[in-house]
Amino acid sequence: MLCLRTFYLDTAIWLDAYERRGIRGKHAIAFFKNTLTDNFLVSDFLIQEFKELGYSKQEIVDILSVVPHNRRIIAGVKGDTITRSRGISRKRNVPKKDAIHAMIAKNNEAVLITRDQHFQQLKDITGPFLPEAFI
Numbered sequence: 001m002l003c004l005r006t007f008y009l010d011t012a013i014w015l016d017a018y019e020r021r022g023i024r025g026k027h028a029i030a031f032f033k034n035t036l037t038d039n040f041l042v043s044d045f046l047i048q049e050f051k052e053l054g055y056s057k058q059e060i061v062d063i064l065s066v067v068p069h070n071r072r073i074i075a076g077v078k079g080d081t082i083t084r085s086r087g088i089s090r091k092r093n094v095p096k097k098d099a100i101h102a103m104i105a106k107n108n109e110a111v112l113i114t115r116d117q118h119f120q121q122l123k124d125i126t127g128p129f130l131p132e133a134f135i
Contacts, residue, residue: 008110031131
């Protein structure tokens, strides 16, 4: 039996691919191409971040379209996750949103894909990987 991985990507990785941002965009696109048989966690928090950045509903659909519908797992964020993330953010001096993303990945047993250096301070919660690790 094939064991599928579940990936959770921070917002920037999705946007690197969507906006084709130079070498980072090429790496993100190659990552998606090499992992299309795996699952991808999409949280309501991630969607909210896209909205806060000014992306329309259609643009968000387009951003996520790089992953087939049957490979997306939708996850909600519980209040206790937000509360715990706030404490982690304060104690470790990392952005609250990064702490929330780390907790989402951990709670859903997903592999976190990011370039953000703040996640190095959250390694005990979830080990961050660059997209290139899966190319």
